[in-house]
Amino acid sequence: MTAAPADISVTAKVSAYYRKFSDIAFAAEVATLIGAEDAFAEIVRNHGLEHDKLTFYAPMFEARYKSITQLIRNSGASQVLELACGYSLRGLDLTRDSSLCYVETDLPEVVATKLGLLDELRRRHEIAPSPLHVVVGADALDVEQLRAATAVFDRSRPLLVLCEGLIGYLTREETGRVAVNVRTLIDEFKGGWWIVPDFAFKTEIRNLPPERIRLREAITGVTQRQLDASAFEDADDLASFLGRFGFEAQVRSQIDETPSFSTVAALDLSPAVIDRLRPALRVWFMTAVTAG
Ligand SMILES: C[S@@+](CC[C@H](N)C(=O)[O-])C[C@H]1O[C@@H](n2cnc3c(N)ncnc32)[C@H](O)[C@@H]1O
Numbered sequence: 001m002t003a004a005p006a007d008i009s010v011t012a013k014v015s016a017y018y019r020k021f022s023d024i025a026f027a028a029e030v031a032t033l034i035g036a037e038d039a040f041a042e043i044v045r046n047h048g049l050e051h052d053k054l055t056f057y058a059p060m061f062e063a064r065y066k067s068i069t070q071l072i073r074n075s076g077a078s079q080v081l082e083l084a085c086g087y088s089l090r091g092l093d094l095t096r097d098s099s100l101c102y103v104e105t106d107l108p109e110v111v112a113t114k115l116g117l118l119d120e121l122r123r124r125h126e127i128a129p130s131p132l133h134v135v136v137g138a139d140a141l142d143v144e145q146l147r148a149a150t151a152v153f154d155r156s157r158p159l160l161v162l163c164e165g166l167i168g169y170l171t172r173e174e175t176g177r178v179a180v181n182v183r184t185l186i187d188e189f190k191g192g193w194w195i196v197p198d199f200a201f202k203t204e205i206r207n208l209p210p211e212r213i214r215l216r217e218a219i220t221g222v223t224q225r226q227l228d229a230s231a232f233e234d235a236d237d238l239a240s241f242l243g244r245f246g247f248e249a250q251v252r253s254q255i256d257e258t259p260s261f262s263t264v265a266a267l268d269l270s271p272a273v274i275d276r277l278r279p280a281l282r283v284w285f286m287t288a289v290t291a292g
Contacts, residue, residue, distance in 0.1 A: 005139065008169045008223050009110050012086030013039035015165055018061035019088075023262035026089040026121055033117055034087050047218035053211045058263040059273055060281065064197045065090065067257035067283050068164055071195055072100075075285075077160035079153045081105070081185070083140040083178070084166035087114060092121065095133040105138035105149050112137075140166060141174060143181040150185060159185060159192040167198050168228050175230040179245040186288040194247060197254060197283040199238055200231040204280065247286040254281035 017040040020031035031037065044051050069090055072080060078100060082091060085104035095102050106114070114135055122129060134152055138145035140163065153159060161182045167175055179194075186192035205228055208216070216227050232238040235251075242249050255278050264271055 005141075006107055006109055008225060009086075009107060010039060010222055011165065011169070011219060012088075012106070012110060014043070014219070015061055016087040018058045019065060021055070021058045021263045021266050022062040022065075023266075024062065024065055024089075025093040029121065029124070030087050030089055030117060033120060034113065036087075043218050043222055047214070047221060049214055049218055050211070054215060055267045056211075056269065056273060057215070058267055059261055059269065060277055062261060062263045063254040063258045063277070063281050064164060064283075066259065067252070067254040067281075068162055068195055068197060069094070070257045070259060071252070071283065071285055072160060072162070075160055075193055077193065078157055079103075079159055081146070081150055081153075081159060081161045083138075083146070083161065083163040083182075085114070085135070086110060086165065087117065088164065089121070091133055091135065092118060092127070095130050096127065098130070098132060101132045101153060103134045103136065103149050103152060105136055105140070105146065107139065108137040111135055140181065141177050143184055146181055146185055147188075150188075153189070155189055157190055159189040160195070161185065161192065162195040164197055167196055167230060168200065169223060169225045170230050172230040176241075176245075179242070179247070183245045183247070183288060192288050194286040194288070195283065196286070197281075199282075199284055200228040201234055201238070202231045203234065205231055242284075242286060246289055246291070248289045249284045249286045252283050252285055253278065254283050257283065 013034060013036045016031050016034060017036035019027035020036065065088065080100055080102045082104045085091065085106050091102040091104045094100050118135065136149050138149040182194045220227055232241065239249065255274055261274060264273060
């Protein structure tokens with residue numbers, strides 16, 4: 001099942017909805033400004049989901065976001081390219097102290113909405129526009145668009161690329177195209193890294209709990225994309241796939257890389273939820289290696 005990439009864009013509102021329960025910078029405001037609650041309520045209504053059971057997933061979105069931020073901070077990278085950024089405000093947050101140059105990309109419609117959102121947030125929080133923070137349309141499957149987006153970066157330094165919540169919507173062939181594109185870009189810099197929190201394994205998908213399966217079916221209905229079509233058989237299958245593009249991966253725990261959880265208390269969830277989620281919440285920190 002394939003559909004126009006823009007059909008995937010509504011899912012950016014789902015992530016924004018879940019982040020609103022957290023203490024992530026700007027998350028609650030953004031969710032209100034883009035109408036994330038209404039978008040989420042419509043999916044719940046149209047697919048007969050039980051709203052109450054779904055708050056359980058807020059810590060997943062919190063961990064995904066915070067662990068990536070932590071890995072960026074610890075990497076020592078000074079320039080970051082985010083693919084499929086959606087309505088995440090990490091770029092605005094991390095460029096406030098001018099320590100990073102951050103370029104965010106997504107499909108044109110999302111970028112147009114996001115630019116308006118950023119104007120509003122900068123106005124409200126008195127944050128001046130910065131040349132170190134760029135938001136521009138680029139299809140992750142198109143290397144020329146991505147290359148154009150990286151024009152602002154210094155080629156004599158390493159590049160860190162990340163995509164959060166994109167891979168699950170792609171086919172294996174598309175995942176390969178993104179991998180080639182990321183590797184091609186990094187090769188134009190002094191090395192670099194690629195962060196992905198959402199590679200999936202077929203065995204794990206078969207054993208998901210029923211509410212999670214229903215939510216995934218709802219997302220498939222909305223996006224016309226079969227979720228995790230690019231799922232790997234197992235860790236070895238993924239490692240050999242990444243190896244073909246010259247990436248060596250370290251697998252980290254999103255839970256361990258998350259400095260603190262706010263959604264557990266905010267939603268009155270059992271702290272045991274974190275341990276239940278632990279095995280599924282991984283993040284791949286990949287280094288571009290050269291054959292030697
Ligand atoms: C689940 S959302 C994740 C958004 C954001 N990273 C977050 O965590 O909130 C998936 C995003 O992928 C974007 N997307 C889908 N196909 C894309 C493509 N080919 N190139 C760039 N972005 C794409 C959608 O527009 C959407 O914003």
